Amino acid sequence: MNPKSVVDHLDPEGAPVDLTTFGTVRETCPKCQNHHLNLILRQTNVRFAHLFCTECASCFDARYPDGAPALTI
Numbered sequence: 675m676n677p678k679s680v681v682d683h684l685d686p687e688g689a690p691v692d693l694t695t696f697g698t699v700r701e702t703c704p705k706c707q708n709h710h711l712n713l714i715l716r717q718t719n720v721r722f723a724h725l726f727c728t729e730c731a732s733c734f735d736a737r738y739p740d741g742a743p744a745l746t747i
């Protein structure tokens with residue numbers, strides 16, 4: 675996933691994007707192999723909950739293969 679499609683960087687006031695993570699999850703990054711992903715829930719600059727790899731800065735959709743959201747709030 676493109677991080678820009680998930681996180682809104684276009685803050686009109688130019689404030690730095692402040693991400694709040696909710697800990698690491700069991701899933702690991704497909705690119706980094708054994709780096710665990712961080713759970714990012716929906717917040718000010720985040721359009722929907724997703725999983726984020728701090729190692730390669732990749733975002734991953736938190737959905738099951740059938741399209742159902744894996745994260746419900």
Ligand SMILES: [Zn+2]
Nearest residue numbers: 703706727730
């Ligand atoms: Zn990664």
